[in-house]
Amino acid sequence: MYNIAMxxxxxxxxxxxxxxxxxxxxxxxxxxxxxxxxxxxxxxYAVVFVTEELLAALGDEITRYKDLPLPAITAIPGKNGATGxxxxxxxxxxxxxVGTDILFKE
Amino acid sequence: MAEIxxxxxxxxxxxxxxxxxxxxxxxxxxxxxxDELMRLFLEVVSECKSLREEVQTALAAAHxxxxxxxxxxxPKMLEAALLLPKAKTEIAVSYKNRMxxxxxxxxCDRLGATDTANYGLAFTSGELDAATATFGQxxxxxxxxxxxxxxxxxxxxxxxxxxxxVNALEHIMMPQYLTAIKSIKMxxxxxxxxxxxxxxxxxxMILKANLSxxxxxxxxxx
Numbered sequence: 001m002y003n004i005a006m007x008x009x010x011x012x013x014x015x016x017x018x019x020x021x022x023x024x025x026x027x028x029x030x031x032x033x034x035x036x037x038x039x040x041x042x043x044x045y046a047v048v049f050v051t052e053e054l055l056a057a058l059g060d061e062i063t064r065y066k067d068l069p070l071p072a073i074t075a076i077p078g079k080n081g082a083t084g085x086x087x088x089x090x091x092x093x094x095x096x097x098v099g100t101d102i103l104f105k106e
Numbered sequence: 107m108a109e110i111x112x113x114x115x116x117x118x119x120x121x122x123x124x125x126x127x128x129x130x131x132x133x134x135x136x137x138x139x140x141d142e143l144m145r146l147f148l149e150v151v152s153e154c155k156s157l158r159e160e161v162q163t164a165l166a167a168a169h170x171x172x173x174x175x176x177x178x179x180x181p182k183m184l185e186a187a188l189l190l191p192k193a194k195t196e197i198a199v200s201y202k203n204r205m206x207x208x209x210x211x212x213x214c215d216r217l218g219a220t221d222t223a224n225y226g227l228a229f230t231s232g233e234l235d236a237a238t239a240t241f242g243q244x245x246x247x248x249x250x251x252x253x254x255x256x257x258x259x260x261x262x263x264x265x266x267x268x269x270x271x272v273n274a275l276e277h278i279m280m281p282q283y284l285t286a287i288k289s290i291k292m293x294x295x296x297x298x299x300x301x302x303x304x305x306x307x308x309x310x311m312i313l314k315a316n317l318s319x320x321x322x323x324x325x326x327x328x
Contacts, residue, residue, distance in 0.1 A: 072256035
């Protein structure tokens, strides 16, 4: 059995506590990177939700976890709403696979 | 392009032909694999896209109601209410094989979750109940999104790898084998021609020798 983790600012993760999600507060890149590394190393978490703002700040930090089967690191809009980072990540994956972004280009 | 250096022998020619045939068959197979992976990937990605849009709208609504709840509840009380949740969400992970890519499948299991809120109702507002309920409804959607996105990422990686293999076979390995086969063939043909010329020459020499021997019996005729 695995758990779900959520990394984000205090307000964005607040309500998830009530759902039994392990929440980790992080407000800057360094903290988020450290927490994420710990979570991946512990191998207890199958899904790690990270707010889009933090994930965008982490940048290349997550590429090393990208090709692992677990955990699934997913961008989730935080309290300020969607920044579009999640969609950008999807379009980047499309670009990696197809060679060109054919789904998201306007 | 670097050429394969081999001895121009029939043995080598045979070996190279077998290797070329294997490469050709492998190339065809990998190309088929790439096409199927691509089809799967596009399916998954478009599902991801619609799921993400759904999650975005759902979470925006949930955050809105949570903001309302935070405004109507004392911050200390809110913190206390959310401090020790009774509910525990666990996920069972199984794996499925999609075109030799192992992708995780999540199954959500909410332990101790009840329809009623798992905090004291005395000091919290009704808005908080509504907010946590909305987040609870969004959770399965979010998990499904996480699962699909992971699948898309893993498929993308596999497609990239397969594409490189296909290209390497098509543009490097197969032409290399073909040039090596051609050069061996040319060398063997050249040897064959050399051999024939030598034989003709020898035959000529023998014939000449025979003739001169024959004429030596009749010296007067000359």
